[in-house]
Amino acid sequence: MAPRPSTSSELKRRADRIRKILNARYPEVAPALFYRSPFELLVATILSAQCTDLQVNRVTPGLFARFGSPIAFAAADLEEIEGLIHSTGFYKNKARNIKACSQALVERHAAQVPADMEALVRLPGVGRKTANVVLGAAFGIPGIVVDTHVARISARLGLTAHSDPEKIETDLMAVIPRKEWSAFSLRLIFFGREICAARKPKCPSCPVNDLCPYPDKTT
Numbered sequence: 001m002a003p004r005p006s007t008s009s010e011l012k013r014r015a016d017r018i019r020k021i022l023n024a025r026y027p028e029v030a031p032a033l034f035y036r037s038p039f040e041l042l043v044a045t046i047l048s049a050q051c052t053d054l055q056v057n058r059v060t061p062g063l064f065a066r067f068g069s070p071i072a073f074a075a076a077d078l079e080e081i082e083g084l085i086h087s088t089g090f091y092k093n094k095a096r097n098i099k100a101c102s103q104a105l106v107e108r109h110a111a112q113v114p115a116d117m118e119a120l121v122r123l124p125g126v127g128r129k130t131a132n133v134v135l136g137a138a139f140g141i142p143g144i145v146v147d148t149h150v151a152r153i154s155a156r157l158g159l160t161a162h163s164d165p166e167k168i169e170t171d172l173m174a175v176i177p178r179k180e181w182s183a184f185s186l187r188l189i190f191f192g193r194e195i196c197a198a199r200k201p202k203c204p205s206c207p208v209n210d211l212c213p214y215p216d217k218t219t
């Protein structure tokens, strides 16, 4: 008789089925943020905290036209940055982080964005989420990006029992093939916007409904 599959192998098989269904539903995924370089993506991602990608994209063309490099941002007047990013919210904090991050890039990395997680998270205003966005999209280094959509949907789908982003990241890394880490995160974000919304998820039309153990599904 074949041995009973372990809980972890069952989980992997379920994650695999979910991954394939989302791959088919969202075949082409890319960050919705506008950027032309790793540095622009880094700044745009800092700005996207508590703000929609659409609003960030309204602000960044003017911002990057005024300040085109880490050197320019490092020397910029803080109040001028604040004025340019005001509509993204938390603008004082974001302006301070962008300027300090640019200064650190100039001082430690020859004004280049490092393609390295440890170096990135040592930059002011840069956490693992931002670092994984930049590594995945600008450098092709796979990483699980844990934003609110990814955290919520991973929990509903039973892919994690944690609420701490770093632990969620580790749980997803264990069940998703490495080369798909970045794309899987983006697919969950698209899926969260379209189907598995925070309030009133569209469970009756959800393509992974039969794989989802969430106890409060809508009917």
Ligand code: SF4
Binding pocket: 156, 157, 195, 196, 197, 201, 202, 203, 206, 207, 208, 209, 212, 213, 214, 217, 218
């Ligand atoms: S069944 Fe509902 S809760 Fe589960 S993943 Fe689908 S939309 Fe989300």
